[in-house]
Amino acid sequence: xxxxxxxxxxxxxxxxxxxxxxxxxxxxxxxxxxxxxxxxxxxxxxxxxxxxxxxxxxxxxxxxxxxxxxxxxxxxxxxxxxxxxxxxxxxxxxxxxxxxxxxxxxxxxxxxxxxxxxxxxxxxxxxxxxxxxxxxxxxxxxxxxxxxxxxxxxxxxxxxxxxxxxxxxxxxxxxxxxxxxxxxxxxxxxxxxxxxxxxxxxxxxxxxxxxxxxxxxxxx
Amino acid sequence: xxxxxxxxxxxxxxxxxxxxxxxxxxxxxxxxxxxxxxxxxxxxxxxxxxxxxxxxxxxxxxxxxxxxxxxxxxxxxxxxxxxxxxxxxxxxxxxxxxxxxxxxxxxxxxxxxxxxxxxxxxxxxxxxxxxxxxxxxxxxxxxxxxxxxxxxxxxxxxxxxxxxxxxxxxxxxxxxxxxxxxxxxxxxxxxxxxxxxxxxxxxxxxxxxxxxxxxxxxxx
DNA sequence: CACTATTTCTATAACTCTATAGATTATCTC
DNA sequence: GAGATAATCTATAGAGTTATAGAAATAGTG
Numbered sequence: 001x002x003x004x005x006x007x008x009x010x011x012x013x014x015x016x017x018x019x020x021x022x023x024x025x026x027x028x029x030x031x032x033x034x035x036x037x038x039x040x041x042x043x044x045x046x047x048x049x050x051x052x053x054x055x056x057x058x059x060x061x062x063x064x065x066x067x068x069x070x071x072x073x074x075x076x077x078x079x080x081x082x083x084x085x086x087x088x089x090x091x092x093x094x095x096x097x098x099x100x101x102x103x104x105x106x107x108x109x110x111x112x113x114x115x116x117x118x119x120x121x122x123x124x125x126x127x128x129x130x131x132x133x134x135x136x137x138x139x140x141x142x143x144x145x146x147x148x149x150x151x152x153x154x155x156x157x158x159x160x161x162x163x164x165x166x167x168x169x170x171x172x173x174x175x176x177x178x179x180x181x182x183x184x185x186x187x188x189x190x191x192x193x194x195x196x197x198x199x200x201x202x203x204x205x206x207x208x209x210x211x212x213x214x215x216x217x218x219x220x
Numbered sequence: 221x222x223x224x225x226x227x228x229x230x231x232x233x234x235x236x237x238x239x240x241x242x243x244x245x246x247x248x249x250x251x252x253x254x255x256x257x258x259x260x261x262x263x264x265x266x267x268x269x270x271x272x273x274x275x276x277x278x279x280x281x282x283x284x285x286x287x288x289x290x291x292x293x294x295x296x297x298x299x300x301x302x303x304x305x306x307x308x309x310x311x312x313x314x315x316x317x318x319x320x321x322x323x324x325x326x327x328x329x330x331x332x333x334x335x336x337x338x339x340x341x342x343x344x345x346x347x348x349x350x351x352x353x354x355x356x357x358x359x360x361x362x363x364x365x366x367x368x369x370x371x372x373x374x375x376x377x378x379x380x381x382x383x384x385x386x387x388x389x390x391x392x393x394x395x396x397x398x399x400x401x402x403x404x405x406x407x408x409x410x411x412x413x414x415x416x417x418x419x420x421x422x423x424x425x426x427x428x429x430x431x432x433x434x435x436x437x438x439x440x
Numbered sequence: 441c442a443c444t445a446t447t448t449c450t451a452t453a454a455c456t457c458t459a460t461a462g463a464t465t466a467t468c469t470c
Numbered sequence: 471g472a473g474a475t476a477a478t479c480t481a482t483a484g485a486g487t488t489a490t491a492g493a494a495a496t497a498g499t500g
Contacts, residue, residue, distance in 0.1 A: 019477085039260070039261055040262070042261035055478070057459080060460075066459090126258075126262060159427060160426060174395055200425075203425045204424070206388050243447085265488065265489085274447090276489095280488090280489065
């Protein structure tokens with residue numbers, strides 16, 4: 001019987017469910033991989049199925065529709081990604097170290113073949129508005145946390161007083177997405193170096209400077 | 221006679237050519253607009269034609285193929301964009317001012333409904349390798365110029381000596397693309413403010429600092 | 441205005457794509 | 471190993487796509 005939505009309503013065994021979930025995850029990964037290289041509209045369900053090693057029609061045993069697949073990929077991306085971020089935000093850490101840790105997670109997750117994240121960034125716009133909104137809600141939690149981090153930095157005097165924390169948080173996200181995409185394309189790029197450079201650029205820009213905290217007193 | 225490649229081989233009149241070229245440009249704009257919102261694969265030739273106010277088939281009087289349309293859009297984007305940049309690079313200007321001018325051109329061109337630039341950034345990957353390479357060559361001229369600017373800044377002592385100019389140039393491009401896309405989406409975002417903030421972030425980051433060169437006695 | 445060249449339209453061939461249905465094979469449970 | 475359940479396969483309906491050909495309309499010219 002075909003019951004793609006809930007294939008195990010009265011599942012006596014658990015084994016089958018496990019199997020199903022495992023393959024489902026693989027299907028999401030396959031979709032992520034194909035969407036990442038061909039784009040949502042450029043990819044066909046046949047591409048995804050082939051990548052997974054099954055026939056086109058069989059894919060619908062795991063997804064209600066192609067759109068659902070995209071949705072799942074985006075959600076998976078955020079789940080994984082935000083999970084890692086949450087851990088960091090919770091840990092007490094000096095400001096600069098925390099910033100560096102966040103950038104590390106962001107960029108490393110790209111390298112770790114997390115094609116889903118790339119898909120989320122580049123393809124989620126092709127979802128209908130309502131589904132996009134849901135993602136936005138999830139994503140903005142992260143943005144807010146990041147903003148809070150900068151606000152904390154300002155309060156502690158580490159960051160300049162007139163800093164626009166909202167702008168800075170978004171810019172950091174943009175920068176990380178740019179380098180993240182680059183990292184996933186150019187495999188011989190040095191991850192660690194990029195992390196350090198992004199941190200440095202965000203913190204101190206490219207200007208010559210003298211750190212104010214060492215001795216000088218703060219301004220008005 | 222249908223001769224979509226060169227529709228005016230022995231054109232006695234010039235008028236007709238002018239007309240053709242005008243409509244052709246409009247076709248490129250229409251393609252840019254549709255590609256920008258729906259993506260290359262998500263957009264159909266019918267969408268583009270409708271946007272232009274003609275029938276689907278008629279579009280082929282101006283483009284050999286849909287792919288050609290994308291190619292044209294990307295080239296147009298770079299032409300316009302790089303033209304503006306070249307002017308700035310050529311003019312003698314103090315470093316910070318020049319940087320600000322570049323960021324201004326980059327971001328303003330997004331606001332100026334230059335959907336082509338967005339398409340270039342987000343959709344050019346769907347072109348076949350050879351056509352992509354051609355674009356890369358053009359684009360990297362700009363990257364190189366930008367890098368040169370930073371190198372000059374380092375030499376003059378304005379920028380820190382150990383600056384990775386290649387990384388910084390790319391990061392600035394990434395930052396501008398991020399905010400450019402944002403500006404074209406969120407119409408009520410203040411362009412001038414974003415320009416200033418991008419400049420400031422690139423130059424000095426978000427850290428507290430004392431400018432080493434100007435004797436800033438910014439204290440109250 | 442009549443004639444020509446340019447531009448647009450209509451119709452369509454030849455695909456490709458999504459999603460579904462029913463048959464078939466693999467796997468699990470007792 | 472038999473019977474039941476789950477997973478996959480094949481085939482296909484139905485819609486949509488690109489690109490082309492020839493007809494129709496529009497604009498330009500002497």
